[in-house]
Amino acid sequence: MGAGRELDRKGRHMRTNRRTFLLRSALGLGALACAGGGALARDGATAAVSPNGKPLSGVFPIGWTPCRPDNRLDTDAIARQRQFLHRGRVAGIAWPQNASGWQSLTPAEWHAGAEALASAKGSGALVLGVQTVGFDTAASQAYARKAKSLDADAIISLTPPGADDAAVAAYFKALSDACGLPIMVQAVGDVSVENLIALARAVPAIVAVKDEAGDPLERAPDLLRGAGDRLEDFSGGGGLTFFAELELGFRGTMPYAGMADVLQACFNAYMAGRKTEAYDTFGRFLAFNSLPFANNYVMMARGVFAEVAIMRANPTTGAPARRRGGPITPAQKAQIRTALDTYLKGHLVA
Numbered sequence: 001m002g003a004g005r006e007l008d009r010k011g012r013h014m015r016t017n018r019r020t021f022l023l024r025s026a027l028g029l030g031a032l033a034c035a036g037g038g039a040l041a042r043d044g045a046t047a048a049v050s051p052n053g054k055p056l057s058g059v060f061p062i063g064w065t066p067c068r069p070d071n072r073l074d075t076d077a078i079a080r081q082r083q084f085l086h087r088g089r090v091a092g093i094a095w096p097q098n099a100s101g102w103q104s105l106t107p108a109e110w111h112a113g114a115e116a117l118a119s120a121k122g123s124g125a126l127v128l129g130v131q132t133v134g135f136d137t138a139a140s141q142a143y144a145r146k147a148k149s150l151d152a153d154a155i156i157s158l159t160p161p162g163a164d165d166a167a168v169a170a171y172f173k174a175l176s177d178a179c180g181l182p183i184m185v186q187a188v189g190d191v192s193v194e195n196l197i198a199l200a201r202a203v204p205a206i207v208a209v210k211d212e213a214g215d216p217l218e219r220a221p222d223l224l225r226g227a228g229d230r231l232e233d234f235s236g237g238g239g240l241t242f243f244a245e246l247e248l249g250f251r252g253t254m255p256y257a258g259m260a261d262v263l264q265a266c267f268n269a270y271m272a273g274r275k276t277e278a279y280d281t282f283g284r285f286l287a288f289n290s291l292p293f294a295n296n297y298v299m300m301a302r303g304v305f306a307e308v309a310i311m312r313a314n315p316t317t318g319a320p321a322r323r324r325g326g327p328i329t330p331a332q333k334a335q336i337r338t339a340l341d342t343y344l345k346g347h348l349v350a
Contacts, residue, residue, distance in 0.1 A: 047251065048182055048207035048232060050153030054125040056182060056207055057232055058091030059239075059264040061257040062099040065113065065312035066305050073109050075116040077305050081257060084304045086122030088261025088350030093117065094127040094156050094254055097186060101312030103133055111146065118150040125153035127184060130175060135160040137171055141178035148179040154207070156184040159191050168195075169202040176205035184234070187213040197226040208232040210254050217241060220248045239263050240289065243282045246270050258298030259285055261349040284347055288339055293328040301337050302350070 048056040066077040078095075085093055095117060096102035096110065105113070114128055128150070130143035140157065147155050160171050168191075172183060183205045187196055191213040200206045209231055211219060216235040224233055232251040235241065239255030242263060255263060262285045270278035288294055299305040340348065 050125055050182055051180075052125070052151065052153050054123075054153050055091060056125060056127075056154055056184070057251040058267050059260050060092045060094050060125070060127060060234070060252055060254050061085065061090065061260040062097045062236070062254050063093045063095035063117070063257055064299065064305070065096055065100045065105070066299075066309045067312060069308050069310065071310065073112055074306075074309065075112050077309060078113050078116040079120040080304050081299070082117050082120035082124070082126070083122065084299075084302070084350050085257065085260060086120065086124050088264060088348075090124055090260045090264045090350075091252070091267075092125030092127055092153065093257070094184070095129060097129045097156065097158070097254075098314060099256065100129070101314050102129055102131065103314040104312045107139075110143065114146060114150060114152075118152070126150075127154045127156050128152045129157065130155045131157040131160075135163075135171065137174050140171075141174055144175050144179040144181070148181055152181060154182040154184055155179060156186055156210070158186045158188055159213075161189050165195060165198065169199055172199065172203045172206060176203055181205070182207045184208040184210060186210040189213060193219050193222045193226065196223060196231070200227055200231045206231065208234055208252070210234045210236055212236055216250075217244060217248065220245070220250065224249050238289065238295065240286065242266065242285075243270075243279060246278070256295045256298075258295055258302065258304075259288060262288075262344065262347055265347065265349060281347060284344055288344060291336055291339060292332050294336055294339075297328055297333060297336050298340075301333070301340055302348075 050056055063078070063081055066074045066081070068074050082093055096105060096113065117126055128143070128147040130140045130147060132139040132143065144155050155175060157172070157175060159168055163171065172185065175183060183203065185196070185199065185206055185208070187209055196209055196211070209223070211223065211233060212235070216233070220233055223231070233249065234252040234254055235245055235250060236254050239253045242253045243266070245253065246267070253263065262281060266278045266281040266285065269275070269281060300307050300309065
């Protein structure tokens with residue numbers, strides 16, 4: 001019973017009412033006055049905040065894992081990535097997840113990357129991914145404790161593959177016990193809406209879900225209705241359906257990092273009731289993403305990563321790392337730079 005009361009206390013501590021959330025958002029990310037329908041318009045809606053008072057909503061890109069040409073981790077570039085997001089007034093960063101190539105990281109590399117991100121102080125929240133190869137609970141708990149020691153704002157983990165409901169709940173309860181931080185769940189595989197709702201009820205530390213276990217647009221109404229204000233709905237997919245998600249009540253997205261400041265500006269405008277502005281900003285984001293290799297090269301084009309950087313990827317062919325997207329031509333690089341300078345210059349906050 002004592003442990004149950006402590007979990008409930010932690011859950012209450014991680015949440016705040018709408019007024020407090022808006023105040024903290026104004027201090028950390030700029031005023032987000034809520035008007036009209038959408039993400040904060042549900043009756044009795046609340047929003048999660050970290051123990052550091054940072055809102056756990058908005059744009060939380062999955063960070064890249066940049067390496068030098070010899071595949072050694074480039075911790076300076078990892079830190080620059082978070083500094084870039086701070087300049088863009090982006091809500092936060094989550095690392096390492098699938099786009100980060102988390103399965104390729106040794107424990108020493110995970111620690112080095114986490115420490116590099118933690119060293120880049122700023123207004124955005126830090127969410128550290130703690131799943132391990134084989135989903136070893138003790139190893140994931142060790143990562144969770146390290147996240148706590150680095151003053152991370154939350155942790156995130158994929159759902160263990162092939163585990164039954166009880167085992168999944170036990171896994172996330174163990175993570176909560178290890179660090180006491182808010183938890184974001186990345187739902188993959190065979191995880192139903194009902195499973196997610198039950199999981200959030202069983203583990204009060206869970207505050208958000210990145211739903212990739214099905215079509216998030218189709219699943220959102222049932223998920224938000226069933227979870228009430230206990231669970232925030234995020235998605236991935238590169239942020240390509242973010243505006244439609246906002247209309248359904250999503251509170252955030254986890255796209256790639258390179259254009260996260262543009263998506264954050266879309267989110268801020270939407271939350272302030274300036275929906276036409278948000279729609280136009282989102283259109284620019286989509287137009288840029290129509291360019292070949294846009295996401296693969298934009299961090300180079302914006303001066304965050306070196307031209308020769310390679311990104312870690314989860315092993316599929318035995319290769320430890322690759323240049324994402326294969327070869328890119330000089331003409332395609334020039335097209336991306338022209339788009340940034342011509343059509344997006346006034347919209348790039350970072």
